[in-house]
Amino acid sequence: MSRWLTVLLSLIVVTGCAAYATHQLDSVFGSATPENRAQSISSQEAEFYHQQVKPILDSRCVSCHACYDAPCQLKLTASEGIERGGSKDLVYDGTRLLAAKPSRLFIDGKTTDEWRQKGFHPVLNERDQSPAANLEGSLLYRAIALRKQQGEFAQPVLDDDYDFSLARDQQCVSIEEYDQFEKDYPKWGMPYGLPQLTDSEYNVLSRWLASGGKMPAPTPLTEELQQQVAVWESRLNGDSLKDQLVARYIYEHLYLYSMYLGDGEAFRFRLVRSSTPPGEPIDRIATRRPYDDPGVDRVYYRLWSDPEVKVQKNHIPMRLDDARYQRWQSFFYGTEYQVTSLPSYEPEVATNPFMAFREIPPYARYRFLLDHAQKTIMAFIKGPVCRGQVAVNVINEQFWVYFLDPEIAYNKGTADFLESQVKDLEMPAVESSNTLSIASWVMFSEQQKSYLSAKAKLMQTEFNKISALDLDLIWDGDGNNQNAALTIFRHFDNASVVRGMVGQHPKTAWVIDYPLLERIHYLLVAGFDVYGNVGHQLVTRLYMDFLRMEGEMNFLMLLPKEDRERIRQYWYRDANQIIKDYIFSDYIKVGVQSDIQYKTSDHQAELYEMLRSKLAAILDHGYDLPRSKLAQQDINALLSLQQVQGGGIEYLPNVVTVLVTRQGEPLEVLSLIHNKAHANISSLLDEASTRLPQEDGVTIVKGVLGDYPNVLMQVEESELQNWVKHIAALKTRQDYVALLNGFGVRRTHPNFWSVSDAIARLNKQDRPRESGILDFNRLENR
Known part of the structure; x- marks a missing residue:
């Protein structure tokens, strides 16, 4: 009782302080309304914004304030996001029982007034426009001023006053609440937990904000x-x-x-x-x-x-x-x-592409998706579903993806088969954004079993009659399309998909056919609602288990029949018995022998190399280390890291982005990816129990791979081989700390922004169209 009384009193105090602050601001600067910001902007002010202000916002602010996971929904990626301001409502909420109302910039509100009605508070002054009011009444200014007041960091690792977890308790205060916020969180100025702006940057933003924070059309x-x-x-x-x-x-x-x-x-x-x-x-x-x-x-x-x-x-x-x-x-x-x-827009039709688009031949649909297959898969990675560990722990840390050849696989018989399976191919979105998870999962599980059983019978018939079960089934990109082979990396709570067979031989691989590719899109992209309730999000995750197993099954079909169950058993070591019963049941088995002629005892490794040879003409080598500017002996040393397994690798973060310099000048960017091993990936909430750190490994590539670096490092070219030795010799957590002390550019490092800027420049040079601002919300503090 006393605890609730304390909470209630605190709320009364905060509310009272906010009301008092509102009164004070109103009495000095007038009442707040978006119309106060309706001002003309001169050509000189527009030029100042474009040439001086926007580059600072983009390089110092957007790396944390973008997309759905922007703290307090404050998106600084466009002037409309700045005008919209912030909100106390969470987009990512894994506990809500009812779906939330969407609040997508440019979609769910068209004017600042509309956003105010939806509960968004301003971050620019909306009272009388004067230099004093524009600074005192601006959250942006108060935030950078608070960080400036704090000064340089006194220690390399920040103390517990900071919270860098994705699920941290966000303090989404309005300008009326900021006086109290400054007292409660004196270290939480902006950039949060990163080096302060330079005097020049601070002065530019202060001058812009004092003059009204004007932004041109x-x-x-x-x-x-x-x-x-x-x-x-x-x-x-x-x-x-x-x-x-x-x-x-x-x-x-x-x-x-x-x-x-x-x-x-x-x-x-x-x-x-x-x-x-x-x-x-x-x-x-x-x-x-x-x-x-x-x-x-x-x-x-x-x-x-x-x-x-x-x-x-x-x-x-x-x-x-x-x-x-x-x-x-x-x-x-x-x-x-x-x-x-x-087709109608009724949910039972619109959520099921096999029903809605049944009159477009499957061959045509599959060809369209294959033409840009990396992007088709990437939408799952870069769409809203990818936020959070539960959303992506359905996939392995690194695996290769291939596709069924449309010229062999799709004909009238295939269309008839899909037509017969329309009902069993329903997906969770048919129940909208409010789902009862357990009952829904049982229903979709039974439908998936029915579909796979029918698919297995069809494959048995087809392979016995007309088709050979060999590499001719794999799409070769028509000899020119680099989308025919992809690599997917999982980085714990996010993921990347790139073209090519990147890294060492993976534990698993997928072969994707049209129904599987289409369902991945309608499950995790078109049908996924980031504002949906916990049941919708949970069933989406559980359904993806089915799709992963199906892709793996398709790949295993290329291996000798006698290998398949043994390899499946290895992939799903220590899995729950219910999962094992599903994986090893007859409805996902096809008793047809592979027609591929194997010559070695390691059939899976041999299959990977046969696929590499078949796809040689189209493989993307953009991430290959030999394409870098580094000397051959350094490349050899870096590649040797991919042979290291276990030891202290478990202490490495998921993604290390490395700036290589030559006599201090930026030369190249490398990415070190930590591939975490698991006995299986069928556990939804207890992933730690399936971890096998002794089987961990790393992949190292040229360029930026991974949109959310966990740590930045800077290595002088002459020190590369020494850096490699340090990583190969890791045994303990303290060894990793020593590595950081020697090469790390922690979030507190005085050179953090210069290293970040150099990485951004090289990334843009390397991939002009694909590159963009990296996200720093997952930077570690250790």
């Missing part, structure tokens, strides 16, 4: 770009039923992508649904999911110019050009078929 499109937009919008808005169905299919798969029209980087576009046709201003349709009922008679698909700065963790770039359009035309219009009616 986005740069208008060039006439050439407007013409290109018009061409693409014409292509995507044909009037025939077939045109409308194809456009809907394209939109539901590409709505998260950043579209580029040509080679330029200045403008990016998002494919959006609008109630207005091309030629009129876009009136964006705001729905929870991309296939929800739009509420209008006709949907138009429009290219909306995206004003946000590029953030690597959610950036999926795609170039729209005539070559891509011609491929799409060949996929969707290359064979004759009729579209007799458009």
